[in-house]
Amino acid sequence: MEKIKRFFGDPETGTISRLETAAGQVELTAGGTEIGNWLGFCNQKELKGVQADIQEIDVSCEPDEVATRYVVDLPEATFQVCVSERLENGAWLRRASAIALRPSWMGDFVLRLGVKSTDFQTAGHGKRRSRHRNRNTYHQSHIDTVEIMGDRLLLRTTQRSDLESGRLERVSYWRDQRDGQWIQHHRLIVGEDDFDQVVFRVRNSVIDSRGSPWLRNRIFRAPFWAFNENVLSHLRFRVLPTIQAQGVVCVAEGDTFELESRVTVESLGEANG
Numbered sequence: 001m002e003k004i005k006r007f008f009g010d011p012e013t014g015t016i017s018r019l020e021t022a023a024g025q026v027e028l029t030a031g032g033t034e035i036g037n038w039l040g041f042c043n044q045k046e047l048k049g050v051q052a053d054i055q056e057i058d059v060s061c062e063p064d065e066v067a068t069r070y071v072v073d074l075p076e077a078t079f080q081v082c083v084s085e086r087l088e089n090g091a092w093l094r095r096a097s098a099i100a101l102r103p104s105w106m107g108d109f110v111l112r113l114g115v116k117s118t119d120f121q122t123a124g125h126g127k128r129r130s131r132h133r134n135r136n137t138y139h140q141s142h143i144d145t146v147e148i149m150g151d152r153l154l155l156r157t158t159q160r161s162d163l164e165s166g167r168l169e170r171v172s173y174w175r176d177q178r179d180g181q182w183i184q185h186h187r188l189i190v191g192e193d194d195f196d197q198v199v200f201r202v203r204n205s206v207i208d209s210r211g212s213p214w215l216r217n218r219i220f221r222a223p224f225w226a227f228n229e230n231v232l233s234h235l236r237f238r239v240l241p242t243i244q245a246q247g248v249v250c251v252a253e254g255d256t257f258e259l260e261s262r263v264t265v266e267s268l269g270e271a272n273g
């Protein structure tokens with residue numbers, strides 16, 4: 001393992017922009033958290049999203065630890081998100097929690113990581129690996145570890161699976177975004193069969209199953225779920241974000257959701273053994 005000697009945090013957003021190792025630097029194009037419920041979402045790195053209002057944000061940047069707390073209002077939801085990014089024994093440890101500050105709708109909660117495909121050409125898990133082809137193809141499954149490999153270095157990110165997740169499922173994915181980034185998520189998301197309401201979005205038009213109960217019909221929503229989040233998500237085409245049919249769960253004030261991951265860097269020669 002190549003020891004991560006330093007990282008560089010953004011004092012405005014609390015996201016990490018670069019890792020420094022003896023074998024070279026790793027530029028990070030995406031980081032921090034995302035939280036949403038399909039009615040809206042918030043991206044920590046951008047400090048914005050869709051129908052998202054950040055009420056407050058506090059960031060503490062130290063050489064080996066960056067701590068962030070922010071409160072975000074979404075339609076039908078308010079969450080406090082706390083994020084810790086720190087270095088320990090040469091690894092980058094990431095931890096995030098989201099606490100509902102009122103009865104809220106929850107859709108997903110994510111730890112994000114992004115790198116340039118010019119630096120890292122391949123991503124995957126085990127025998128399932130893919131090259132970056134600028135297709136925005138999602139590869140999502142119930143796995144804990146994702147590897148992103150370049151000519152010189154390999155990034156390995158592994159999430160803990162024993163933390164509080166409520167009724168949400170714990171998954172990971174990688175995606176070859178069309179702007180030349182690899183986007184990797186460790187993600188808590190509402191499952192296909194355990195939800196309270198369904199949100200249906202066509203571009204910027206949104207309805208939900210409170211007033212349209214037919215949205216809950218599996219025959220209607222299953223194809224959209226398959227294309228966007230499940231067995232067909234590896235296809236070269238996707239309907240997301242043009243059309244979505246996603247479930248949400250109703251959570252109580254004080255309900256907590258937790259994510260944690262450990263990121264290591266290896267030289268390509270070391271990784272290939």
